[in-house]
Amino acid sequence: MRIGIDVGGTNTDAVLLEGPRVLATTKSATSQDVTSGIVSALQALRAQHAFDPAAVGAVMIGTTHFLNALVEARGLAPTAALRLGLPATSALPPFVDWPERLTRAVAGRPYLAHGGHEFDGRKIADLNEDELRRHAADMAAHGIRSVAISSVFSPVSDEFEVRAAEILRAELGPDVALSLSHEIGRIGLLERENATAVNAALRELAAGIVDGLAGAVAGFGITAPLYLSQNDGTLMDLEYARRYPVATFASGPTNSMRGAAVLSGLDTCAVVDVGGTTSDVGVLTQGFPREAGTAVDVAGVRTNFRMPDVHSIGIGGGSLVVEDGGRVTVGPRSVGYRLTDDALVFGGSTLTATDVAVAAGLTDIGDRSAVAHLDARLVKEALDTIAADVARAVESMRTSPEPLPVVAVGGGSVLLPDTLPGSGTVHRPDHFAVANAIGAAIAxxxxxxxxxxxxxxxxxxxxxxxxxxxxxxxxxxxxxxxxxxxxxxxxxxxxxxxxxxxxxxxxxxxxxxxxxx
Incomplete structure (x- = not known):
């Protein structure tokens, strides 16, 4: 048996699998305390299907905590970015394109030193070890605890990054966290450097979160290995997660797409994951998410690490439905996590997409009588608007004239019609509401x-x-x-x-x- 858990900003989903068979599923509100939320999910699984914790072979967890920390600029370590490239690359120093708010949050200090390689491995300049030691002394004086090291064309030759790391560790001590760009990013100096600096800023936070996740699982009596989901649909162990927290970015949409593949049996298709606030549209190729082919902006920072090609639109279960001058609009404003307080079917006073779905008989949650007064025309126009917006998003992801099969997952996917304009039948497989947790479990x-x-x-x-x-x-x-x-x-x-x-x-x-x- 294996357990898959996806810790989202709104909900924590969990599944218990035995081979390909789903034994139990659960969806609950995400707790501010990561540990208690996961323990609650594990208890809910065992309540549905009793199991011996010793029989669990592995636990896979997807989490948005690291990305949320970057977006919110909290819990980030004082970080230095050391670039090896002089006499080249001096025009644009490290952190040059970062939002000022984020640079302040990481106390970002840029350093330039000699080094780097051409694309064919020839040296731009020799490494100046005395120069690196002077930089290390300045880092220590400013309380730097994490360092991102990037060298020109280090994916071709990592020689200078490795040696610079040895020198900095000797000067700053064994506790300094070092992130090397050839292990994180791809070709493209500034984007690779940015990705490495983001990783460095998250290293201290990663240690606490990973320990918390491991403690929650161990406290439940599970001794099986614990893995975290990466943003390319694969897994990493805990030590890797401590070293490379950026690898978890976008693991939520990736898990949903991977789960959609296994649940639907389609390995090449478009996947629409409808959540509480947004709908994420991605494309699966051979069962794995199509990766973004260009640089990816994360919290205002341009990076080039592996990220799925996902198009998000402001439509979800909590989206506001507004009628103005006879025209009905849905989203992008949303009640978000307040859905169970603000929506009409839960005793609130705000008309949401969930209310429209209940009124149309697409789902049966809350108090249906609270939406009995809704005009049938308004309900139909709202659902037609949702279908048209999602259809346009799917169309924008196509790279060939052939239509893509569409798989709908996520709790809000009940909002979608059985047939999507331009794409044909919408596949809504069993357990679609917890596809993200299933994607984590089968990674x-x-x-x-x-x-x-x-x-x-x-x-x-x-x-x-x-x-x-x-x-x-x-x-x-x-x-x-x-x-x-x-x-x-x-x-x-x-x-x-x-x-x-x-x-x-x-x-x-x-x-x-x-x-x-």
Whole structure:
């Protein structure tokens, strides 16, 4: 058996699985105290289906806590960003494009030093170790506890980042948290540097949250391994989560899409996850979310780590329904987590999308008599508006003329019609309300390579095979069963503005966890 838990901003969903079979599900309000909320979810699962905690093979948790902390600028550590690239790259120092509010929250201090490589591994400049020691002394004087180290083209050669980390650790002590950009971001210096600095700022918070999650599970008597969901649909262990908290960003929508795939049996489709405030629309390819192909803005910071390509619109169960001059609009304003207080069916005075769904007979929650007075025309126009807005969002995610099958998940998906304009039948599988927790429970382990290679004449196939094998090796090292690892993504893109047959290769391998029933 395995347990999947998704801790969202509004609800905490949990499922108990035995193989592909769903034994129990639960949905409850997320508590401010992470630990008690997870314990409550585990107790609710056991109340539905009694199980021995010792029989649980693994627990998978998806959480939005790290992303919320960044958005709210709370709990962030004093952070330095050290860039190795002089005499190049001095025009735009680290933190240059960060919102001032966030820079203040991390007490961000930028440092520039000599180093870096060209795309083919040639050095821009030698590392100046005395220069790094002077920077370390200044960091110590300003109370820096976490450092992001980025070097030009470090995905090609990590030599300087690794050596700089050794020097800083020796100067600042073993307790300093170091984040290296070649382990976090992709090609693109500023975006990779930003992603690394965000990770560094979250390191202290990550330790507390991860310990809290582990304590909640252990306190319930479960001794099985605990994993956290990553934003690419794969898993990481607790030590990895402590080191790379940014890898959890967007794990909620990713879990929903992965859950939609397993519940519907469709591995290539559009997924509409309707929550309380927004609807997230993404695309599954071979059972995994399509990744954003461009830089991703997170809390006003431009980054390039792995994120699913998701389009969000302001329609959810708590969306306000307003009639003005005979025209009915739905959202983007929402009552959000106050739905159970403000909606008409719960004794409130605000007309919401949930009230409209109850009036139309799409769901049966709260007091139906409280919406009996609603005009049938208003109800129909509101539902038509929701369908049209969602259909446009799905259409915007298509990359080919062929229509995509649509799978609806999330508690608010009852708002959608059985047929969506331009997309045909809407698939609403069993357990759709807890698809995010199911996505966490069935997640696999992955390994990825993203690098620019200089491919010599006659060596193309050799280089491609080496990249594939490295991705497989990384998946196995992360805990995947070697017998079932497969390549799920492979991109080979020539880089015409660089000499030497430069080619960017992206390769992703995934496999099931070892020894998990």
């Amino acid at each position: 696999q382990v992955g390994g990825e390579v993203d690098r620019v290679y200089a491919i010599d004449a006659g060596r193309r196939e050799t280089v491609l095979d080496e990249a594939r094998q490295e991705a497989v090796d990384r998946a196995v090292a992360a805990g995947a069963n070697p017998a079932g690892v497969r390549i799920v993504e492979f991109d080979e893109v020539p880089v015409p503005y660089l000499p030497g047959n430069a080619t960017r290769i992206r390769c992703k391998a995934v496999g099931d966890l070892q020894q998990v029933s």
